[in-house]
Amino acid sequence: MAHKLTKPSSLSRRGMLFGATAGAVGVAAHAAALAGVPPQASAPGGDDVVDLTQTHPFYGDAQQAGISTEPQRHSMFMTFDLTTAKVGDLQVLLALWSSAIAQMMQGATIGQVEPKQPSAVGFDTGEALNLGPASLTVTIGLGPKVFSDIYGLSHQMPPLLRELKQLPSDQLDPALTGGDLSVQACADDPQVAYHAVRDLARIAKSTGSAQTRWTVMGFGRASAGRGQSTPRNLLGFKDGTRNLKEDAEFEQFVWVKDGPAWQRYGSYQVVRKIQMHIENWDTDRASDQNNVFGRHKVSGAPLTGTKEFDTPDFKKVDATGNPVILPTAHIALAAFENNKGIRILRRSYNYTDGLNQFGQLDAGLFFMSYQNDPAHFEMLQTKLGASDALNEYIAHIGSGIFFAPPAPKEGNYIAQEMFS
Amino acid sequence: MLQNSLRRPLLLAAGFGAVLSMTTALSGLARAAETAPVVNGVSQVHVTLVSDNGGACLVDFDQVKAGPITFTVTNQTATAITEVEIQSDNRILGEKENLAPGLPAVALTLTLGGGAYQIYCPGAGQELQPFTVTGKVAPAATGTTAQLLQDGTIGYAKYVAGVAASMVDAVKILKADIDAGDLAKARAEYPLARPFYERIESDVDSFVLPGFKATDNAGSLDYLIDMRASALDPKVGWHGFHAIERDLFQNNAITAETKAQAAELLTHVEMLAKITPTLTYKPEDLANGAADLLEEVQTTKVTGEEEDFSHIDLLDFAGNVEGAQQAFAFLEPGMMKIDPDLTARVQGEFAKVNAMLDTYRDKSQPGGYELYTAQVKAADAAKLSKAIQALQEPLSKIGEKVATAEK
Numbered sequence: 001m002a003h004k005l006t007k008p009s010s011l012s013r014r015g016m017l018f019g020a021t022a023g024a025v026g027v028a029a030h031a032a033a034l035a036g037v038p039p040q041a042s043a044p045g046g047d048d049v050v051d052l053t054q055t056h057p058f059y060g061d062a063q064q065a066g067i068s069t070e071p072q073r074h075s076m077f078m079t080f081d082l083t084t085a086k087v088g089d090l091q092v093l094l095a096l097w098s099s100a101i102a103q104m105m106q107g108a109t110i111g112q113v114e115p116k117q118p119s120a121v122g123f124d125t126g127e128a129l130n131l132g133p134a135s136l137t138v139t140i141g142l143g144p145k146v147f148s149d150i151y152g153l154s155h156q157m158p159p160l161l162r163e164l165k166q167l168p169s170d171q172l173d174p175a176l177t178g179g180d181l182s183v184q185a186c187a188d189d190p191q192v193a194y195h196a197v198r199d200l201a202r203i204a205k206s207t208g209s210a211q212t213r214w215t216v217m218g219f220g221r222a223s224a225g226r227g228q229s230t231p232r233n234l235l236g237f238k239d240g241t242r243n244l245k246e247d248a249e250f251e252q253f254v255w256v257k258d259g260p261a262w263q264r265y266g267s268y269q270v271v272r273k274i275q276m277h278i279e280n281w282d283t284d285r286a287s288d289q290n291n292v293f294g295r296h297k298v299s300g301a302p303l304t305g306t307k308e309f310d311t312p313d314f315k316k317v318d319a320t321g322n323p324v325i326l327p328t329a330h331i332a333l334a335a336f337e338n339n340k341g342i343r344i345l346r347r348s349y350n351y352t353d354g355l356n357q358f359g360q361l362d363a364g365l366f367f368m369s370y371q372n373d374p375a376h377f378e379m380l381q382t383k384l385g386a387s388d389a390l391n392e393y394i395a396h397i398g399s400g401i402f403f404a405p406p407a408p409k410e411g412n413y414i415a416q417e418m419f420s
Numbered sequence: 421m422l423q424n425s426l427r428r429p430l431l432l433a434a435g436f437g438a439v440l441s442m443t444t445a446l447s448g449l450a451r452a453a454e455t456a457p458v459v460n461g462v463s464q465v466h467v468t469l470v471s472d473n474g475g476a477c478l479v480d481f482d483q484v485k486a487g488p489i490t491f492t493v494t495n496q497t498a499t500a501i502t503e504v505e506i507q508s509d510n511r512i513l514g515e516k517e518n519l520a521p522g523l524p525a526v527a528l529t530l531t532l533g534g535g536a537y538q539i540y541c542p543g544a545g546q547e548l549q550p551f552t553v554t555g556k557v558a559p560a561a562t563g564t565t566a567q568l569l570q571d572g573t574i575g576y577a578k579y580v581a582g583v584a585a586s587m588v589d590a591v592k593i594l595k596a597d598i599d600a601g602d603l604a605k606a607r608a609e610y611p612l613a614r615p616f617y618e619r620i621e622s623d624v625d626s627f628v629l630p631g632f633k634a635t636d637n638a639g640s641l642d643y644l645i646d647m648r649a650s651a652l653d654p655k656v657g658w659h660g661f662h663a664i665e666r667d668l669f670q671n672n673a674i675t676a677e678t679k680a681q682a683a684e685l686l687t688h689v690e691m692l693a694k695i696t697p698t699l700t701y702k703p704e705d706l707a708n709g710a711a712d713l714l715e716e717v718q719t720t721k722v723t724g725e726e727e728d729f730s731h732i733d734l735l736d737f738a739g740n741v742e743g744a745q746q747a748f749a750f751l752e753p754g755m756m757k758i759d760p761d762l763t764a765r766v767q768g769e770f771a772k773v774n775a776m777l778d779t780y781r782d783k784s785q786p787g788g789y790e791l792y793t794a795q796v797k798a799a800d801a802a803k804l805s806k807a808i809q810a811l812q813e814p815l816s817k818i819g820e821k822v823a824t825a826e827k
Contacts, residue, residue, distance in 0.1 A: 083810060095520035102499040108474075111502065111543060119704040120820035123502075206813035207518065208765050211806045410471070411497045413522035 048229065050188045052132035058102040060407035062265040064414075065105070066137030066186055067347070067370050067404065068250055070225030074190040075218035075349040076197045077271065077366060079143070079179025079400055080210040087151040091419055093209035097140065097183075097200055098413035104196050107133030125202070128195035134187040138196050140414050141182035141269045141402025156418040158256065158263050158403045160373050164270065167378065168385030169396065176273050176398030179213045184269075184368065190219060214398065216273055216366045218349025230300060230308065233365050234350050235281055235393070237293050238300035241308055242335070244345045253343045256372050262417035265406040267370040270377045273351070273398030276364040281393045292389040294329030302331065314338065328389040334380055342379060344371040364394065374401055455554065456481035456489070462529065463489040465551075467504055467539060468496060469519065475500035477541030479549045486534045486555030491516075494525040500543040506530060507538045507548075512824045515759065565757045565825050569703040572750035576706050577699060579746050580620045584693040587616035591689050595682040598664070598674055607668050611732045611787030614661065617646055617689075618739030619746070622712035623699065624692050645688050650725055660685055662728075669729035703822035706751050710744035711819070714812050717741065722805045724797050734780050735787035737804070741777065745770050748815065751822055758821050762814060769811035776807050 100110040111123025147157035185196040204210035223240040230238040302312035356362035505515040590613035597606040625642040632639020720726040721737040
C-alpha cells in the first residue's frame with residue numbers, strides 16, 4: 001500500500017551514476033571537462049525522504065498541524081465563502097470538517113465510498129484509497145467575516161485580524177482574493193491533498209454553509225522546515241534559506257501567545273498568489289538574476305559569501321565602491337537585519353496553471369506566511385512591493401488573510417471554544 | 421439555538437479521563453436483563469459514539485418497552501461516524517445526521533411496537549447494534565411514510581403526463597407558424613415551446629422507437645427531439661428543437677427542411693405524450709430524476725451550450741429547476757417524516773435558486789428571461805453554477821432516504 005522512497009544522503013547523483021553506468025557518464029564527464037564546466041550534481045539532501053505511511057496527529061494541545069510541520073511535497077489550497085447566516089451551520093461545518101480531517105490525516109476514508117444501498121451517493125469520493133496518509137496535514141483558517149455580528153462572534157475577533165492594507169505593486173484579481181475560510185492541505189502525494197480539499201468542499205455544500213471561492217494547487221515545496229535542505233522556487237533560486245526553524249523562533253515570531261485561550265498557539269495566515277514572468281526571467285543573464293536576488297543561483301550563497309548559510313554582508317562594497325548586494329536586491333529588502341529584526345514563517349509552494357491566454361507559461365509561487373502579527377508581513381511587502389528588483393519578473397495577483405486557530409483536543413472541533 | 425445548548429456543561433469539557441470513564445460505564449450498562457428506564461411515559465436510550473477500535477457505537481440498553489422511545493445520540497470522539505439510523509430489517513425508521521465530536525447531543529423520538537430492531541452506525545467497527553422492543557406487537561405496518569411517498573409518485577406521474585401534453589400543444593403552434601413561413605412569430609413561439617421538455621427530460625430520455633437498437637441514435641427519441649450541435653451523430657444528422665432553432669435564429673430562414681423538421685418534431689412529442697400517462701415511478705426515481713435535471717443545468721445550461729443560437733438558456737435552466745422541484749415536492753410529505761432537517765435544507769436551497777433566477781426575469785423577452793449572452797455568461801456563470809452545486813449535494817441524499825423508507 002505505502003511506498004517508501006529512500007534517498008540516502010551518501011549516494012550523490014554523480015556517485016550513483018558512476019556506479020550504474022560508468023561508461024556513459026565517463027563520456028559525459030569528459031565532454032563537460034572539455035567545455036570547462038563541471039557537471040552539477042543534483043542529489044537530494046539526506047532529509048529528502050518520502051515515506052507515504054507517515055502520519056501527523058490532528059488533535060493536540062497547541063498549534064494546528066501544517067504550520068511548523070516540515071513542508072510536504074505538494075499542497076492544495078482553497079478558500080470558501082460562507083453562505084449561511086446561522087451560527088449553528090458554521091458550528092456543524094467546522095465539526096464535520098474536523099472529523100473528516102482527523103480521518104483523512106490517518107489515511108482513512110471519511111465515510112462509505114461505494115454504499116451498499118444502490119440509491120445512496122458515496123460519502124467519500126474514493127480517489128485517495130490505498131494511497132496511504134502521505135503525511136497529510138489540513139490546516140483551517142478563519143477569515144475576518146467569521147467574526148461578524150451575523151454569527152454573534154464579533155467579540156471573539158482575534159485582535160490583529162483585519163483585511164490586509166493595499167500594498168505597493170498589488171495587482172490583485174478579485175477572483176483570486178479573499179474568502180471567509182481557508183483550507184490548506186499538504187501531503188507527499190498530490191492526489192491525497194486534492195482528495196482532502198475536494199471532500200471538504202462537498203461537506204461545505206451539503207451542510208449549506210459555504211461555497212468554493214478560489215484555489216491553488218501547489219507542487220514542489222518552496223520552503224524548508226527543520227532538518228530539510230532549502231528547495232528552489234520556479235526562478236531556480238533557493239527559497240527560504242533563512243526561514244524559521246527553531247522552536248524559540250516560532251515562539252517569538254509565529255504563535256499568538258495572549259488573548260483568550262482558544263486563540264493561543266494560533267497564528268495569522270497570509271497567502272499571496274505570485275505570478276512569475278517565466279519567459280522574461282529565463283532570458284535574463286545569470287549575473288542579473290544573481291543581482292536581483294543577492295545570491296548565487298546554484299550554491300544559494302549570498303553574493304558576499306561562498307556558502308548558502310553565510311550571513312549576508314549588506315555593507316560590503318566592491319573595488320569601485322558599489323555595494324556587492326544591491327540595496328534593491330530581494331534579500332537586502334527582506335532581511336531581518338534591515339527590518340527591525342522582524343521575521344515571518346514562509347510555507348510556500350510552486351504552482352502552475354498551464355499556459356495563459358498569451359501563450360506564456362502561467363506559473364509562480366503560492367506564497368504562504370504565518371506570523372503573530374499581519375503587520376509584519378505588510379511591513380516587509382511594503383518595502384518589497386516598492387523597490388524589489390524582482391518586481392520586474394513577478395506580480396502579486398491573489399491574496400488572503402486568515403487566523404489559523406490552535407488544534408482542537410480530541411472530542412472537540414476546531415475553534416469550538418469561540419462559540420461559548 | 422445550537423450555540424445556547426453548547427453552553428451546557430458537556431461531559432467532554434471535563435477532559436479525556438472523564439470520557440474514558442463514561443465509556444466504561446456505558447459499556448457496563450448494556451445488560452440484556454435490564455430494560456431502558458421510562459421518563460414521563462417515554463423510554464430513554466442513549467447512543468454514544470467513541471473512537472475506540474476505530475469507531476464504536478455504544479448503546480446503554482438493548483431492551484426497551486414498546487411505545488415512545490427517545491434515542492439521545494452523542495458523538496464524543498468518533499470521527500469515523502457522522503450518522504446514526506434506527507432500522508427494522510434494513511428499513512430506516514428514523515435517523516440523525518451531521519454528528520461530529522464537539523457538537524451537542526441530539527434526540528430522536530420514535531414509537532415502536534414489539535420486535536427486533538437495529539441501531540445502524542455506518543463507519544463503526546460494528547455497524548449494527550441489535551435491540552429488542554418488548555410488549556405489544558405493533559399492528560401490521562400501515563406504513564404512513566410509504567403511503568405518502570407512494571401518493572407522491574402518483575401525483576408526479578400526472579404532472580409528467582400534463583407537461584408532455586402541454587408540450588404537444590406548444591409544438592403545434594410552433595409548427596403552424598413555421599408552416600405559414602412566419603419567421604417573426606416562429607422566433608417568438610420557439611421559447612414558449614422549449615421549457616416543457618426540460619422539465620421532464622430525465623423521465624423521458626431513454627425511449628427508443630420500435631425496431632431500433634438502443635445504441636442507434638436514429639431511434640432515440642431524446643436524440644430526435646433535443647440533440648444539440650455539440651453532440652451530433654453525423655450518420656443520423658440533425659433533428660428536433662435545436663435544428664429548428666438554428667434555422668430560426670442563425671440562418672434566419674424557414675425552408676422546406678425547417679417545415680419537415682417541425683412536422684417530425686410534432687410526431688415525436690406526440691409519441692412521448694402517449695407514453696407518459698402509462699409510466700409509473702418508484703420514490704427513488706423522483707429523487708434521481710431531480711438530481712439528473714440539476715446535472716443537465718450544470719452541463720448544458722450554465723455553459724450556454726443548450727441554446728447556442730437563441731440564447732434562451734436561462735429559460736431552460738428554470739425549466740430544469742422547476743422539474744426537479746416538482747419531483748422533490750411530491751416526495752416532501754414523506755421526506756418530512758423521514759428527515760425534516762434535510763427536507764428543510766433542500767427547500768431552502770430551491771428557494772435560493774429561484775430567488776436568483778428571478779433576478780434574470782425580463783418581460784420583454786418571449787421566454788420571460790434575459791438572454792444568456794456571452795457577457796452574462798462571463799459575469800455570472802460561476803454564481804449560477806455555485807447555487808446549483810449547493811442544491812445538488814443535499815438533494816443527492818434523498819434517493820437513498822426514500823428508497824429505504826419504512827414500508
